[in-house]
Amino acid sequence: xxxxxxxxxxxxxxxxxxxxxxxxxxxxxxxxxxxxxxxxxxxxxxxxxxxxxxxxxxxxxxxxxxxxxxxxxxxxxxxxxxxxxxxxxxxxxxxxxxxxxxxxxxxxxxxxxxxxxxxxxxxxxxxxxxxxxxxxxxxxxxxxxxxxxxxxxxxxxxxxxxxxxxxxxxxxxxxxxxxxxxxxxxxxxxxxxxxxxxxxxxxxxxxxxxxxxxxxxxxxxxxxxxxxxxxxxxxxxxxxxxxxxxxxxxxxxxxxxxxxxxxxxxxxxxxxxxxxxxxxxxxxxxxxxxx
Amino acid sequence: xxxxxxxxxxxxxxxxxxxxxxxxxxxxxxxxxxxxxxxxxxxxxxxxxxxxxxxxxxxxxxxxxxxxxxxxxxxxxxxxxxxxxxxxxxxxxxxxxxxxxxxxxxxxxxxxxxxxxxxxxxxxxxxxxxxxxxxxxxxxxxxxxxxxxxxxxxxxxxxxxxxxxxxxxxxxxxxxxxxxxxxxxxxxxxxxxxxxxxxxxxxxxxxxxxxxxxxxxxxxxxxxxxxxxxxxxxxxxxxxxxxxxxxxxxxxxxxxxxxxxxxxxxxxxxxxxxxxxxxxxxxxxxxxxxxxxxxxxxxxxxxxxxxxxxxxxxxxxxxxxxxxxxxxxxxxxxxxxxxxxxxxxxxxxxxxxxxxxxxxxxxxxxxxxxxxxxxxxxx
Numbered sequence: 001x002x003x004x005x006x007x008x009x010x011x012x013x014x015x016x017x018x019x020x021x022x023x024x025x026x027x028x029x030x031x032x033x034x035x036x037x038x039x040x041x042x043x044x045x046x047x048x049x050x051x052x053x054x055x056x057x058x059x060x061x062x063x064x065x066x067x068x069x070x071x072x073x074x075x076x077x078x079x080x081x082x083x084x085x086x087x088x089x090x091x092x093x094x095x096x097x098x099x100x101x102x103x104x105x106x107x108x109x110x111x112x113x114x115x116x117x118x119x120x121x122x123x124x125x126x127x128x129x130x131x132x133x134x135x136x137x138x139x140x141x142x143x144x145x146x147x148x149x150x151x152x153x154x155x156x157x158x159x160x161x162x163x164x165x166x167x168x169x170x171x172x173x174x175x176x177x178x179x180x181x182x183x184x185x186x187x188x189x190x191x192x193x194x195x196x197x198x199x200x201x202x203x204x205x206x207x208x209x210x211x212x213x214x215x216x217x218x219x220x221x222x223x224x225x226x227x228x229x230x231x232x233x234x235x236x237x238x239x240x241x242x243x244x245x246x247x248x249x250x251x252x253x254x255x256x257x258x259x260x261x262x263x264x265x266x267x268x269x270x271x272x273x274x275x276x277x278x279x280x281x282x283x284x285x286x287x288x289x290x291x
Numbered sequence: 292x293x294x295x296x297x298x299x300x301x302x303x304x305x306x307x308x309x310x311x312x313x314x315x316x317x318x319x320x321x322x323x324x325x326x327x328x329x330x331x332x333x334x335x336x337x338x339x340x341x342x343x344x345x346x347x348x349x350x351x352x353x354x355x356x357x358x359x360x361x362x363x364x365x366x367x368x369x370x371x372x373x374x375x376x377x378x379x380x381x382x383x384x385x386x387x388x389x390x391x392x393x394x395x396x397x398x399x400x401x402x403x404x405x406x407x408x409x410x411x412x413x414x415x416x417x418x419x420x421x422x423x424x425x426x427x428x429x430x431x432x433x434x435x436x437x438x439x440x441x442x443x444x445x446x447x448x449x450x451x452x453x454x455x456x457x458x459x460x461x462x463x464x465x466x467x468x469x470x471x472x473x474x475x476x477x478x479x480x481x482x483x484x485x486x487x488x489x490x491x492x493x494x495x496x497x498x499x500x501x502x503x504x505x506x507x508x509x510x511x512x513x514x515x516x517x518x519x520x521x522x523x524x525x526x527x528x529x530x531x532x533x534x535x536x537x538x539x540x541x542x543x544x545x546x547x548x549x550x551x552x553x554x555x556x557x558x559x560x561x562x563x564x565x566x567x568x569x570x571x572x573x574x575x576x577x578x579x580x581x582x583x584x585x586x587x588x589x590x591x592x593x594x595x596x597x598x599x600x601x602x603x604x605x606x607x608x609x610x611x612x613x614x615x616x617x618x619x620x621x622x623x624x625x626x627x628x629x630x631x632x633x634x635x636x637x638x639x640x641x642x643x644x645x646x647x648x649x650x651x652x653x654x655x656x657x658x659x660x661x662x663x664x665x666x667x668x669x670x
Contacts, residue, residue: 033450083645086382086450087593091642094586098635102330102628198628199583206454213448250466257455261441264452268445 012230018208021180028173029153029283036205037093042182044100047189063186071178082287111194153281156288319644349611363610368560369588379549380529385453387582389431391460393561396430431558439550443543483574492567499567512599
């Protein structure tokens with residue numbers, strides 16, 4: 001398989017993990033705009049742990065744990081305290097941005113460990129990503145828990161009246177979403193690009209957040225979107241593979257971000273909304289006081 | 292929660308006193324400073340010594356004080372850029388992008404008249420400097436306006452759009468100043484050209500003139516929101532867009548307007564740091580650091596609760612902390628990024644202080660204590 005295709009699949013996996021967690025999060029009605037912060041924290045802690053203990057597995061666990069913890073913190077603020085979800089999400093992002101820069105700095109540089117073994121030419125995370133899409137789809141559309149998640153995201157009062165514990169369901173989702181964001185960051189620093197650098201994500205988290213909107217909250221569409229953006233990111237890094245000599249390499253780096261704005265605008269037009277229906281969870285971003 | 296005879300409940304505050312606002316802000320900042328001292332302890336430095344160095348460098352040192360004033364001006368402009376849309380209920384996290392756009396536009400003016408190559412200017416320096424400021428404001432406003440327009444017309448999430456624009460302009464600046472870009476300096480690789488001496492910002496009261504502009508902005512923004520129809524419309528829209536629409540306030544106009552005004556401030560911030568601050572006078576290779584500093588503006592505006600005058604002392608404090616923090620980092624061999632860590636901790640304590648700000652703990656007696664049943668019947 002060509003190097004570009006392998007890199008594309010790995011990059012897509014990172015978008016996919018973060019966005020899939022956020023999708024489940026949003027399906028339950030909780031918006032976490034600090035996704036990039038969770039990924040930065042997860043990635044940095046995974047990197048430091050793996051380098052200190054010399055174990056990829058320990059690093060992964062640390063990434064998952066810190067992601068889940070921060071997801072839980074977001075849940076505490078937005079579910080229990082019923083605070084503004086945007087304030088809490090942005091808070092988590094700035095907090096992670098600041099603290100990872102400080103604590104990660106002594107570890108700047110390569111991980112210095114053997115690469116994670118590949119299966120049939122691809123990183124194991126790629127297979128895990130595809131499996132998780134299937135699991136998330138099955139969970140959301142074929143289980144009673146999935147029905148509960150979707151109903152607390154659409155109409156929490158009706159869900160509560162039918163016996164669903166709104167707060168507990170939402171907590172489950174934010175912790176799951178946080179853990180996946182941590183996994184996404186860990187995949188970046190342990191497998192995709194095992195070199196720590198300050199603010200290494202450079203916008204991956206915010207693109208992942210946009211991908212959730214693009215997906216119309218459907219895991220399979222999300223998979224397609226992640227593949228598209230993974231490919232776009234790789235091409236913006238090495239434009240000489242398709243269009244050598246046109247534009248400076250810096251201008252190419254803007255392409256994924258320009259495309260994000262364009263797609264966001266197109267899917268927000270009345271034409272698109274009417275044609276494809278609005279799948280956005282009705283109670284997204286709203287806190288629920290309980291009856 | 293029940294404790295003995297009393298029941299404790301969390302109640303939402305309905306009216307918040309100004310003093311309470313100031314106290315919560317002070318507490319959030321103080322808590323962030325206390326948490327920062329744990330960072331210094333882990334680096335085996337005495338926190339009190341570190342803070343002494345931080346504050347004495349920032350506010351008394353002949354080198355540190357002017358730098359603090361310049362940085363406070365910058366943070367204040369950024370705070371305004373965030374604060375105006377916030378009053379309208381919208382989040383402008385595109386401060387770095389708008390700062391870069393302002394800087395590029397400001398430097399495009401001397402570039403267009405080839406001031407960096409020729410020794411004579413086609414117009415009086417004052418006119419060129421004025422045009423630089425205007426160009427910066429227009430560029431910042433236009434960039435933020437994109438987010439405002441998309442929000443107004445299509446309800447596109449403004450946080451995502453402004454964040455994407457940050458990265459677009461981050462790479463655009465690199466394109467302009469690095470690897471043979473048009474603004475690249477003739478002498479140093481990876482930096483913008485130097486502003487000619489004649490185009491350096493005039494000083495007012497010992498600081499570059501944008502400092503005075505920032506103070507004027509602080510006075511006029513609070514006036515705008517408290518006393519004018521325009522300010523009232525923005526506030527009404529920010530608190531309840533649906534109710535505002537019934538009152539005849541167009542949500543579209545407000546969304547665009549707050550972003551245009553906010554973006555103009557961020558653009559001027561870009562002119563100020565790269566075009567007016569004496570140490571720079573060019574777009575440096577590490578321009579990304581100045582972009583990151585713009586996020587201090589977000590916390591500054593949040594902690595000041597949207598008051599532009601309230602943002603002034605907060606900006607001066609944050610400027611001193613970030614500059615003094617960098618200085619102390621060298622003095623005490625602390626790890627890099629003390630200023631980043633403080634940024635994160637301040638944001639955390641701010642979010643925590645929301646709790647104190649919006650809720651109060653109420654207690655009331657619940658039940659009359661049970662009296663043992665004493666028979667009163669007489670025999």
